[in-house]
Amino acid sequence: MPPESDAMAVRTFARPRLLLSRCIEFDRCRWNGDMIASPVVRMLAPEADMVPVCPETEIGLGVPRDPVRLVRAGGDDRLVQPATGRDITAAMGAFAIRFLDAAGSLDGIILKNRSPSCGTGNVRIYAGTASPVVAAKGPGIFARAVLDRYPGLPLEDEGRLRNFRILDHFLTAVFTIADFRELKEAGGGIRRLIRFHAENKLLLSAHNRSLARAMGRIAGGGEQEGMIPAYEALLLQALARPPRPGAVIDVLLHAAGHFSGRVTAAEKALLLDALGRYRRGQADACAAKSIVRAWIVRFEDGYLDRQTFFAPYPDTLFARDAEIPGHGRDLWAERPQANP
Ligand code: SF4
Numbered sequence: 108m109p110p111e112s113d114a115m116a117v118r119t120f121a122r123p124r125l126l127l128s129r130c131i132e133f134d135r136c137r138w139n140g141d142m143i144a145s146p147v148v149r150m151l152a153p154e155a156d157m158v159p160v161c162p163e164t165e166i167g168l169g170v171p172r173d174p175v176r177l178v179r180a181g182g183d184d185r186l187v188q189p190a191t192g193r194d195i196t197a198a199m200g201a202f203a204i205r206f207l208d209a210a211g212s213l214d215g216i217i218l219k220n221r222s223p224s225c226g227t228g229n230v231r232i233y234a235g236t237a238s239p240v241v242a243a244k245g246p247g248i249f250a251r252a253v254l255d256r257y258p259g260l261p262l263e264d265e266g267r268l269r270n271f272r273i274l275d276h277f278l279t280a281v282f283t284i285a286d287f288r289e290l291k292e293a294g295g296g297i298r299r300l301i302r303f304h305a306e307n308k309l310l311l312s313a314h315n316r317s318l319a320r321a322m323g324r325i326a327g328g329g330e331q332e333g334m335i336p337a338y339e340a341l342l343l344q345a346l347a348r349p350p351r352p353g354a355v356i357d358v359l360l361h362a363a364g365h366f367s368g369r370v371t372a373a374e375k376a377l378l379l380d381a382l383g384r385y386r387r388g389q390a391d392a393c394a395a396k397s398i399v400r401a402w403i404v405r406f407e408d409g410y411l412d413r414q415t416f417f418a419p420y421p422d423t424l425f426a427r428d429a430e431i432p433g434h435g436r437d438l439w440a441e442r443p444q445a446n447p
């Protein structure tokens with residue numbers, strides 16, 4: 108959080124604590140000795156405290172190892188290793204409890220997709236140990252324990268995070284939750300809560316206006332027992348879904364109202380054009396947000412400058428360029444020449 112006195116302060120961000128499947132960028136611990144490349148995790152690692160874990164190696168399966176799979180047997184899902192006939196469901200369940208008991212506070216979770224241990228929901232559950240028939244799909248065994256232990260916490264798999272909208276929502280949620288965790292670790296208190304709510308007011312209004320109002324009532328109700336957990340429950344609820352475009356547009360128009368009479372008709376038209384493209388699904392909200400951010404800086408609007416809505420996570424994580432194939436290469440120099 109920026110110091111209250113600075114009109115145009117540079118925001119410092121809390122470092123989110125993220126549970127991570129260790130085979131994503133951290134270790135060659137997959138069944139075949141592979142590691143999963145994830146530009147998102149690489150980008151995020153310097154800004155977050157990662158808690159990497161590989162449940163399969165933790166329960167004693169080596170690298171390389173025979174693959175495991177989920178099997179539905181008598182209405183029950185079992186984690187088995189077909190090549191050896193081992194059933195490791197109980198071992199995985201016991202490890203998950205031990206590990207999660209010791210994991211402490213987390214702000215978000217990134218797990219490996221489709222893994223029978225870590226997969227978050229799209230894992231094949233086979234009809235039998237040797238059967239090719241997929242009876243259903245669901246989360247992996249370790250992921251089930253994580254979901255039970257941390258309901259409401261942002262959870263994604265590395266595959267989904269390749270989508271910018273999903274990534275933007277995930278980063279917004281985990282950095283906001285990390286900020287709130289720091290507030291709790293600093294002792295909570297009504298003054299910190301009022302400040303947190305004030306700085307996140309536009310962000311929360313965009314996500315869920317009625318929950319934002321309810322949170323405002325808690326922050327405005329003075330020091331009370333249970334106010335921090337009550338506020339936190341609503342915060343997780345509000346951040347569970349991304350904001351609707353209409354709500355984002357309302358917030359941006361409200362913010363733009365701070366500059367009425369001070370920006371030119373052409374500048375206003377530029378903003379309305381960017382909002383129109385966002386509304387029609389032809390662009391994301393970045394262009395419109397950048398226009399209003401430029402006005403905030405130009406007119407030194409301290410209130411809006413402190414609104415996390417405009418920069419919910421570090422700008423360094425906004426590097427979608429990393430996803431652009433050939434970024435940094437002179438692709439035109441590589442064109443075939445008509446007359447070499
Ligand atoms: S998906 Fe999970 S269990 Fe499998 S290698 Fe990765 S971290 Fe280990």
